[in-house]
Amino acid sequence: MIPAPSLAPAASGTTAVHASGLVKTYGTGSAQVRALDQVDIAFAKGRFTAIMGPSGSGKSTLMHCLAGLDVPTAGSVFLDGTNLGGLSDNQLTRVRRDQVGFVFQSFNLLPTLTAADNIRLPLRLAGRRPDREWWDHVIDILGLSDRLDHRPSELSGGQQQRVAVARALISRPSVIFADEPTGALDTVTGASLLAALRASVRDLGQTVVMVTHDPSAASYADEVVLLADGRVRGVLADPTPDTVLDALRGLGA
Template sequence: MRALAADPGVGPIASARDLVKTYGKGEAVVRALDGVSVDLEAGELTAIMGPSGSGKSTLMHCMAGLDSPTAGSVVVAGEEVSSMSERRLTRLRRDRLGFVFQAFNLIPTLTAEENITLPLDIARRRLDRDWFDTVVDAVGLRDRLDHRPGELSGGQQQRVACARALISRPAVVFADEPTGNLDSRSSAEVLGFLRGSVDELGQAIVMVTHDPTAASYAHRVLFLADGRLVGELEDPTSESVLDALRELSPAHAQPARPGRHADDVVQGAVAR
C-alpha cells in the first residue's frame, strides 16, 4: 500500500504521521483518527473514501489546519501545521491552502471575477493577471466573469469556487464533497477541471467523497474505516472502487441501485 511517498527522495507537498484525533473523555471517548500516516504529492489528485464516521473528513480537516490533532504531526509545504499558533494557521490557510466545499460559499453581491480574486483582495496581494487568465480559461468561465452567483448554474458556481481555490497558487487544495450538490453533468465538469488542474498545472488536490464516480477521477483512492487507513487503490475506475469496497467488507457490501447515493452502498462497508 503506497500511502507514503512512492519516491522517498522526493518530499511530499503534505504529510501526516501517526495522526490521532479523539473527542470526549473517559468511557465516552471517540477515536476519530487512530494512527494515520499518509503523504500527498504535487501533481496528484487523491480521493479519500469510507463510510460515515470513518474519519475521512477529520483527516482532511487536520491536514488543512481546520482542526488540531490529539497526537501525531502534519507538515504542509515544509511547515509543521500541527504545532502552529492560530495566527500562523490563519496565514497558512490564506496563503498556501485552497478550499472547495459542497456549499459553494460564494458572496452573492460579488461578480464571478470578484469572487475568484477575493482571497488575494483579503490578503492584499497583487493579482497575477496571466495566472488569472490561465485559471479562468481552465474552468471555462470567460463569458461569465461579470455574472453574480444567482445568475450562474450550480456547476458554474462550483467552478468559480474551484478557480477561487487556485488563484493564490496554493500548495494543496482540499475539496470536501465538491460535487455533492451537483447533477451528473455539472459534476463531470467540476471533476474534469480538478483533474485537469492536477495534470496540467501541477496542483495537489485531496478530495473527500462518497461517490465512486468522483473517485474515479483521482490518481489514487485511500480507504478509511474506524479512523484507520485500511486500503488504497491506484488508477481507479468507478467499478474498481466499488469492488475494493466490497473486498474490504464482503459481508456488508451491496450492489448499487440506480439513483442510490454512494453512501448507502458503502455504509458500514469498510469495516475493520
C-alpha cells in the same frame, strides 16, 4: 488487502502534505471516540487523491486535520514542509489563507460580488494582486472568460462551482482540499466540477485531496486512499467506479 502507502519524509520535495502518527479523539472515558488512529499518510505534489471509506471512517476528520481546520490529539501534520502543530493561531490563519484552497459542497460565493470579484477575494484578503498570466491561465482552463461579470444568481450550478474552483486556485495554494464537492450537484454538473479539478492537476500542476462517498467521483482521481475505523487500509491506483466499489466492499462499506 491493498497495501497501505508509505510515509514520505518531510524533507521530500515531492510531498505536498503528510501526516505522521495522527490521532484524533472526541469525548472522554467510555464515551471516547477515536476518529483517527495512528495515521501515517503522504500526498504527492501534482496528484489528485480521493479519500474514501465507510461512514464514520474518519475521512472528513483526516482532511480537516491536514488542512489545519482541526487540531489533532496527537501526531504531526506537515504542509509543504511546515509543521502545522508549531504555529500560532495567526500563523495558522496565514497558512490556510495562502497555502490552502477549499472547495465545499456549498459554493460559498458572495451573492453581491461578480464572478471575478469572488475569485479575487482570497488575494484581496491577503493584500495581494493577481498575477495576470496565472489569472488568464486559470480562467481559460476553467472556461470562465465570458462569465466574469456575472453574479452568482446569473450562473448555472456548474459555473458557480467552477468559480469556486478558480477561487481556490488563484492564490496558487500548496493543496486544494475538496470536501464532498459533488454531494449537492446533479450528475452533469458534478462531472463538470470533477473535470475542472482534474484539469487543475493535469494542466496547472495543482495538488488536490478530495473526500467523497461517490465511486464515480473517485474515478477522476489518480489514486484512492481507503480508510476504516480511523486507519488507512490501503491505496487504490488508477481507480475506476467498479474497482472502487470492490475495494469499499472489502472494507465493509
